Amino acid sequence: MERIEVLIHNAIAEEKTSHHLQQVLGQRLDQVARxxxxxxxxxxxxxxEFVVRYISNVPAMLTDLRDAAxxxxxxxAVEPVIRIAAEFFTTPPQAINSEVGLAxxxxxxxxxxxxxxxxxxxxxHRIGQPLIPLDMALSNVIIHTLIGEPFANDLDELVEAAVERLLEQPQAYENPTFDSFMKRLGSSNLFQIGQRWSCLSSQMGFASPLL
Known part of the structure; x- marks a missing residue:
């Protein structure tokens, strides 16, 4: 997580002089307005500001999820997910190498x-409730729109492949004790973490008639 935080800190510092991300976003306002x-x-x-918070939240969110888990x-159940999420930063897919800084x-x-x-x-789908009670749907739609298609769709395919690899492993989701853990989730610290990090789009004042 420290390595990710350093990457984010350096990119934010670079953005203050280059304004590269703000220029990129300015070209995509019409798409986001839809x-x-x-x-x-x-x-x-x-x-x-929304994108910077979206990025900056990742290491803190993953750390909180690890502690709560x-x-x-x-x-x-949670550690394999955290590991893959962190690797997207520390060893990003080749397709992202054309971008720089906060972009x-x-x-x-x-x-x-x-x-x-x-x-x-x-x-x-498998057990009737989420593993991590986070609601990032609208925030992810906004970022998907900012990234733009078809590239955002390519990133979605990378995620789907990663999830398939996770669920192929003989891990927590089929463990006979997992169901009892999930029944306790509603009163757990993990649930409270989910409430803390949910709905970034609402916190930033972005609302959509679509979601």
Missing amino acids: VVQLPENDAAQRLC QLTGLSH ALMDEAYLAHRLLEEVNEACI
Whole structure:
């Protein structure tokens, strides 16, 4: 996590002089406006602030999830997910290497957030409830739109492949004790962590009639 935090810190410092991300986002305002209602003033700056928080939240969120999972006894289920999410930053896919600075980290953060979202969807399908109660749907749609298609779709395929590898492993989801863990999840620290990190889009004042 420290390595990821250093990457983010350096990219934010570089953005203060280059304004590269803000320029990229400014070119995509029309596309994002189809998804969410943007502020009338400083829309590009507000979107830039949103993207920086979206990126910066990843290491802190993963650290909180790790700590909560240890206290809950769910490390065996959560740790593989955390490891893959972190690797998207530390060893990013070759396809992202054409990007630089915060623009590259936006892609990597999107992979991490989408991984959590897809793992939740898989757990809801298999056991009736999410592994990690996070609601990042609208935030991920906004970032998907900012990244742009077809590249964002390619990133989604990378996430889907990673989730398939996770679920192929003989791990927690088929452990006979896992169901009892999930029944305790509602009162656990892990659930509280999910509440703390949910709905970044709402926190930043972005609303959508679509979601």
